[in-house]
Amino acid sequence: MNALEPTTATHGGVTTGGALLAVDGVKVAYKVKGLGRKKAEILHGVSLDLRPGETHGLVGESGSGKSTLGRAILGLAPVSEGSITFQGEDTTHASKRRRRDLAQDIQAVFQDPYSSLSPALTIGDTLAEPLRALGVSRSEASQRVNELLDVVQLPSDALSRYPREFSGGQRQRVAIARALALSPKLIVCDEPVSALDLTTQARVLELLLQVQERTNVALLFISHDLSVVRVMSHRVSVMYRGDIVETGEAAQVTSSPTHPYTQRLLLAAPVADPQRQAERRHARAATMTSCLDEKRRTHA
């Protein structure tokens, strides 16, 4: 198994064929204080699908249920109705043991790598751990770890250092490398750049695009930032209060949305200085757009 080998053949950047992941009418409900035995329904029956090698953006305001959907796909949220199918297998209520196996194919990168990287492990051990757990030999794991460092553009002296010795952007690179260790087919990226400054955001997003190019991994890209979702995604779904209200090609959804909520999301001006915000957005979009153009040229 080579961490950098494409998992399937690609065509024009996105592999053709059936869905890799299908979420169908999924409901998630939690017990909450004050409701007695009644549960609060967070997802009201959401559906989306992801093709191999595709990035599906999931956008919506805080509390709309984006992370809950990501967690349901990872088997971390209780699904009360509906189904989640991965590579033709119903994984909705997969056993713990099956989940461990599925982790080879479905990985996650979260907003805060501090919470997902063990402070007690060096980067070398962090990256080798999932490989060793699978029975990969020490020397093969060591070779793979070096490949992974190369992919995420971290120096080899990173291996003996600890997460606290890295910047936020570097730690997110480590988290991406660890997610890639087992050559997954899908990575749930939950706000992977929200905690980073804009320059670092652009670098990490570019890295994700390059990684997808090399490995054909599919990404569920969760963000509240429509401009980031637009440049990262092939298709976009918009969540509003536990429902997906609109799904379509990224360019269509983000330039001429049909649902009133998406239209409001587009118009939302998040900061007091709109001039500065517009300049920043423009700079970020330019970086991302050139990156995507390059990607398209490579596949032309």
Ligand SMILES: Nc1ncnc2c1ncn2[C@@H]1O[C@H](COP(=O)(O)OP(=O)(O)OP(=O)(O)O)[C@@H](O)[C@H]1O
């Ligand atoms: N374990 C839980 N128990 C009870 N309620 C929960 C739980 N997890 C999430 N919720 C509730 O579900 C709703 C959706 O949360 P979720 O984190 O999925 O939203 P989100 O769209 O990802 O928001 P953000 O962008 O702020 O992360 C929120 O009201 C949250 O309080």
